[in-house]
Amino acid sequence: MKRRTWKATALLAGVSCLLTVGVLPLRAGTTAGQENEEDGVTVPQGHKEAYEAAKEQMKEAPKEEHKSGAWYMAGFMGIAWPQSDSGQMVNNATGLASPLGINGNQSFIGGLQGGYYWHDPDKWGNLSFSADAIGAYLGANMNLATPAGISGSALNLGLLGLGGTIGYRIAKSFEPYVGFYGGGVIGNGAINGVNMGNVWGYWFSPAVGLRYFIPNSHWFVAMQGLFLFVNDVNGFDRIAGTTINTTSGSGYLYVPAAVMSVGYAF
Incomplete structure (x- = not known):
């Protein structure tokens, strides 16, 4: 009786081992069937469609355009002090010239300026650059000093020119800069109410200033000093x-002139 019981126990143990060995590969196969490898990432079979949809969205998402600069436009106005100690009054009949001094006192200057402004910390660090076109009007009521005495006059100048600046950004919003401009000028003069006609000449000017960029906006303000040399x-x-x-x-x-400007970068 005991021998039969032992044999039965041994038989059951053997059958149990065989069943266990057979089931393990089946479970492994089932697990492998539920997972797929996508782009080096193991993804459960039930999540495959969601993964593919997310991958397509990533492909279709527009990349943010990286810009190194922007177009801008600014208006400015201020005060200028025209003066000259090398003017002449020439007698057309004799060719003799008398000295003429010009003092413009405080005169109005204003105009528009536009161009392209570059600032990219990844490329140039704190440096900035601009290429500018400028149009300005200078209106002066002047005193003329002649050998015959002092008389009143008016001088209106229209200036057009090109130029550029180099700046250095500080604390993200402040930017001191230096620049240079030059171009053509048309002048209209009058003495004691008599219009003296129009003439053409040229001008150039160094510039120094400070820009302030208003945070979280496209606007900026600037203070600028100019020293115009006008000739001919x-x-x-x-x-x-x-x-x-x-x-x-x-x-x-x-x-010499001092101006304030307000600008907008597009």
């Missing part, structure tokens, strides 16, 4: 027998 604004000749030259020789009409 000569040949005013509608006074009978006399030609007026604002400069002579190597002299210039000097125009």
